[in-house]
Amino acid sequence: MTATSVSRIVRDRPARRPDAQRTARRSVTRFTRRLPGRLLTLVLLIIVVYPLVWLFLGSLKSQYDYLNTPTYSLPTHWMWGNYEAAWVTGDLGLYIRNSTTAVFPALALVILLGSAAGFALQLMKWRLSRPVMLVFLAGIMVPSQMILLPLFTIYFQVGLTGSLWPLIITYAGTGLPLTVFMMATYFRAVPREIIEAAAIDGAGIFRIFFSVALPMMRNAVLTVALVQFFFMWNDLLVALTFTDSNNLRTVQVGLLNFTGQFGAIEYGPLFAAICITVGGTLILFTALNRQVMRGLTGGAVKG
Amino acid sequence: MTELLGNKRAIMTLVGPALLIYTAVMLVPVFWSAGYTLTSGNAITGYHFVGLANFRELLSDPNIRTALSFTLRYAVVLTIAQVVAGYLLALFYVFILKRASALIRTLMFFPIVLPTVAVALMFQNLFAIAPVNGPVNSLLQAVGYHAIDWFGTAGHAFWIIIIMDTWRSMGFYAVLLYAGLVDIPESVIEAARIDGATGLRLVRHVVLPLSFPVLLAALIFSINGTLKVFDSILALTNGGPGNATTPLTLYMFNTSFSYDEYGYGATIAFLLTVICLIVTLALYRWSRTSGEEVAS
Numbered sequence: 001m002t003a004t005s006v007s008r009i010v011r012d013r014p015a016r017r018p019d020a021q022r023t024a025r026r027s028v029t030r031f032t033r034r035l036p037g038r039l040l041t042l043v044l045l046i047i048v049v050y051p052l053v054w055l056f057l058g059s060l061k062s063q064y065d066y067l068n069t070p071t072y073s074l075p076t077h078w079m080w081g082n083y084e085a086a087w088v089t090g091d092l093g094l095y096i097r098n099s100t101t102a103v104f105p106a107l108a109l110v111i112l113l114g115s116a117a118g119f120a121l122q123l124m125k126w127r128l129s130r131p132v133m134l135v136f137l138a139g140i141m142v143p144s145q146m147i148l149l150p151l152f153t154i155y156f157q158v159g160l161t162g163s164l165w166p167l168i169i170t171y172a173g174t175g176l177p178l179t180v181f182m183m184a185t186y187f188r189a190v191p192r193e194i195i196e197a198a199a200i201d202g203a204g205i206f207r208i209f210f211s212v213a214l215p216m217m218r219n220a221v222l223t224v225a226l227v228q229f230f231f232m233w234n235d236l237l238v239a240l241t242f243t244d245s246n247n248l249r250t251v252q253v254g255l256l257n258f259t260g261q262f263g264a265i266e267y268g269p270l271f272a273a274i275c276i277t278v279g280g281t282l283i284l285f286t287a288l289n290r291q292v293m294r295g296l297t298g299g300a301v302k303g
Numbered sequence: 304m305t306e307l308l309g310n311k312r313a314i315m316t317l318v319g320p321a322l323l324i325y326t327a328v329m330l331v332p333v334f335w336s337a338g339y340t341l342t343s344g345n346a347i348t349g350y351h352f353v354g355l356a357n358f359r360e361l362l363s364d365p366n367i368r369t370a371l372s373f374t375l376r377y378a379v380v381l382t383i384a385q386v387v388a389g390y391l392l393a394l395f396y397v398f399i400l401k402r403a404s405a406l407i408r409t410l411m412f413f414p415i416v417l418p419t420v421a422v423a424l425m426f427q428n429l430f431a432i433a434p435v436n437g438p439v440n441s442l443l444q445a446v447g448y449h450a451i452d453w454f455g456t457a458g459h460a461f462w463i464i465i466i467m468d469t470w471r472s473m474g475f476y477a478v479l480l481y482a483g484l485v486d487i488p489e490s491v492i493e494a495a496r497i498d499g500a501t502g503l504r505l506v507r508h509v510v511l512p513l514s515f516p517v518l519l520a521a522l523i524f525s526i527n528g529t530l531k532v533f534d535s536i537l538a539l540t541n542g543g544p545g546n547a548t549t550p551l552t553l554y555m556f557n558t559s560f561s562y563d564e565y566g567y568g569a570t571i572a573f574l575l576t577v578i579c580l581i582v583t584l585a586l587y588r589w590s591r592t593s594g595e596e597v598a599s
Binding site: 051067125140153174205234285 | 307308309310311313314316317318320321322324325327328329330331332333335336339346347392395399400407409410411412413414416417418419420421424425426428429434435436437438441470474527530531533534537538551552555556559560565568569571572573575576579580583
């Protein structure tokens with residue numbers, strides 16, 4: 001659109017000296033052509049970044065500051081102690097330990113078993129591979145509410161309530177369908193010749209899986225692992241159902257009940273706690289963002 | 304070679320563990336939960352058979368009607384909002400920013416990885432009226448309007464939820480759809496431009512039909528997720544005011560764990576699963592037929 005409308009604008013201007021006019025026109029053209037894009041970028045940046053900046057400033061304000069100065073103002077005293085309060089009094093340290101203990105074993109299980117199953121479903125030849133794949137696919141659709149009550153009964157009967165085991169087991173089970181599906185789609189990209197060559201060289205099927213196919217899928221594994229990590233780390237439903245004491249709370253459940261730790265709402269520590277959880281995921285995401293973007297734009301999701 | 308790739312024992316070893324855990328944690332509980340719909344009671348008191356009483360209650364329960372209508376309204380409105388916003392963003396990346404879009408793409412993607420509870424708490428305070436005005440109400444007052452109690456009425460609360468979830472997800476959908484848009488060959492766009500298609504007409508008649516498959520995938524992805532919404536609403540409004548923003552998922556959770564009625568809770572979960580199943584199958588069939596229409 002821009003080329004025609006801009007030249008029309010420029011034509012309506014009164015003529016100046018030829019050479020000056022030419023350079024002026026060129027820079028005006030470039031400026032006006034880029035202006036809408038730049039303005040829109042700025043608006044988008046404000047929409048996404050301003051709430052986070054506001055959050056961060058809030059985490060450094062005293063209770064008096066938060067309640068009595070305008071919401072967009074800077075803190076009068078920079079209260080870095082809010083972070084200590086969130087970590088210690090607010091038990092955030094404990095919650096992060098719990099989340100880590102529950103999520104990482106489950107994540108390791110899901111990735112190892114999910115990619116093994118995806119490999120066998122996609123690259124090996126057997127009659128039931130399609131039906132089994134469909135069974136896994138059905139699991140993506142089922143809402144967690146449909147499995148919560150029987151699981152609660154089982155964990156209660158077996159005596160697992162009061163530990164983090166219910167979370168590990170449930171995360172492993174619910175993470176598998178999507179992982180199997182995504183890994184199977186990624187494995188489609190492995191050329192058959194490579195597997196044949198490895199087989200001719202005398203590698204067994206497990207050797208082929210661990211030393212040939214899986215290393216080729218490094219980016220895919222990373223993408224799937226990150227997606228699953230965020231699902232598990234940010235989960236609220238399962239964690240809320242199976243954690244019955246403060247000692248077992250994960251980060252999300254802890255945050256939800258955060259104000260309870262202080263009696264009344266202490267805004268500084270609350271905002272500091274939100275900042276810590278937000279900051280942690282942001283750092284992780286920034287470190288791995290290239291792989292994720294590549295995995296998302298070139299992989300299974302695209303179908 | 305065929306022997307190696309058809310080795311039954313190897314297949315069992317590779318698929319077996321995943322299938323076993325999946326069956327124990329998901330498949331068996333699904334049918335078990337379906338069995339609960341015919342009972343009353345809970346894990347501590349035990350269960351007894353009540354026949355179809357739960358389903359009769361389902362039909363006459365006014366809370367179900369509220370929850371069902373909220374769930375459907377939320378799913379439709381949010382799906383439209385996030386897919387449209389994501390698509391506009393993707394168009395913006397591809398046609399206006401072009402190669403300079405990498406950084407902004409990443410920044411816009413950020414919110415989706417943030418913990419939902421943290422984002423919900425942030426939005427509660429962004430839209431707060433008491434004890435002190437949040438930024439939104441401050442802005443309203445600065446331009447001469449009254450501050451609004453955003454979480455006090457059902458209508459406002461609904462739109463705050465939509466705004467928050469759109470804020471969270473539009474960058475994610477933009478990346479998904481961007482992947483579809485950059486796949487459109489440059490030559491096709493160029494040819495359309497030479498034929499005189501520009502701006503909106505180019506998008507409407509060339510870009511939109513060509514990105515239809517990936518748009519459809521985003522739509523299915525979105526509907527499937529929004530029907531199961533739980534975290535963001537629990538943390539933002541906890542279903543209130545009253546039960547005006549309580550989706551089926553949250554109603555099931557409260558019925559089961561606040562009122563200890565597992566039988567009825569399982570029945571609500573069953574209803575939700577049936578809805579998910581019907582919608583998924585319908586979308587799947589629709590996507591196949593309309594996919595063929597576009598192709599031909």
